[in-house]
Amino acid sequence: MIQDKELDMLLASYPVDEPRDENIFMEQLQHRLDAIDFAKAYHKAEMQKARRKAVWAFGIGTVAGLFMAIIAIALPSPIELLAFGIHSKIMLFLMEYLPYVFMFFCAILLCYGIIEFINNQGTNVYANTVKSA
Amino acid sequence: MTREQFIQTVKCEQRGLRRFLLTLCRGDRMTADDIAQETLVKAYLALDKYDERSKAKVWLMKIAYNTFLNHRIQATRYHYEDIEEADSLRGEDAADNTFRFQQLEQAMAQLPETERTTLVLHYFEGYKVEEIAQITDSSEAAVKKRLQRGREELKRRIEK
Known part of the structure; x- marks a missing residue:
């Protein structure tokens, strides 16, 4: 068994393996970091695009919804025409609020349509960009 | 940054x-x-x-x-190299540094991972105990213990 002092000298003088090809190593690292930066920038751009689409869909939907609400309020209630002979309170209730129910489903369909339209526009722009590249 | x-x-x-x-x-x-x-x-x-x-x-x-x-x-x-390979490289002079380094290398290879890492960081890379504790996510007492155990084990395995 060796002594402490001898072990210290051995550890201090041990020729540790040195790394080589520093330039190649740094070059490889730079390429990797470039790929990461590209992916980050692309992701950021996609998020911004998605936010813009959401704002547009919200804006158009709100305007269309308000427009439809005004029309619905302006129209006469169909209850006077359709309630002839009906005594059920539930049916009468539904008929009274039929314009609003109709308006609600139209709003959902309109919203879905706007989002699909904007998404398709985005897809077409991407497809054209890929084609031209 | x-x-x-x-x-x-x-x-x-x-x-x-x-x-x-x-x-x-x-x-x-x-x-x-x-x-x-x-x-x-x-x-x-x-x-x-x-x-x-x-x-x-x-x-x-x-x-x-x-x-x-x-x-x-x-x-x-x-x-890692077999112990027999070190024997075949033994020089006639027992104080031959190459042989000593090979013995050290093999003794280090047989240490548990945590002790080997601690010894490498301290003796070959010059890190202090508190820095090694941060790197290996341990306490300073644990690092000191590993250094002590590692040294004892190396002394035992390396022939005089």
Whole structure:
């Protein structure tokens, strides 16, 4: 068994393996970091695009919804025409609020349509960009 | 830290980092450099979590050590030289340094991973006990204990 002092000298003088090809190593690292930066920038751009689409869909939907609400309020209630002979309170209730129910489903369909339209526009722009590249 | 600052930091620290990994990987340069690259990519991705009050080299070494441990779990065992090979290289003079270094290398290879890493960081890379504790995510008392145990084991295995 060796002594402490001898072990210290051995550890201090041990020729540790040195790394080589520093330039190649740094070059490889730079390429990797470039790929990461590209992916980050692309992701950021996609998020911004998605936010813009959401704002547009919200804006158009709100305007269309308000427009439809005004029309619905302006129209006469169909209850006077359709309630002839009906005594059920539930049916009468539904008929009274039929314009609003109709308006609600139209709003959902309109919203879905706007989002699909904007998404398709985005897809077409991407497809054209890929084609031209 | 910006990308340029990160690159500057890496240029200063990459030699020590790669040397440490080369020792842990027992001379396998390709694997050591692969782990080093993975370490630096992880560090770049975690730049927003880097505390500029702490030393960059300690932070990088910590990521390197964890990456090495993950790599070791996934990969097969590293081959290390048989003891018989050291005997065949023994010089006639018992004080021959090459033989001593080979004995040291083999004794180190037989140590538990944590003790070997602690000895490498302290004696070959010059880290202090508190820095080693940060790198290996242990207490300073545990690091001191590993250093002591590692030394005892080396003294026992290396012939006089």
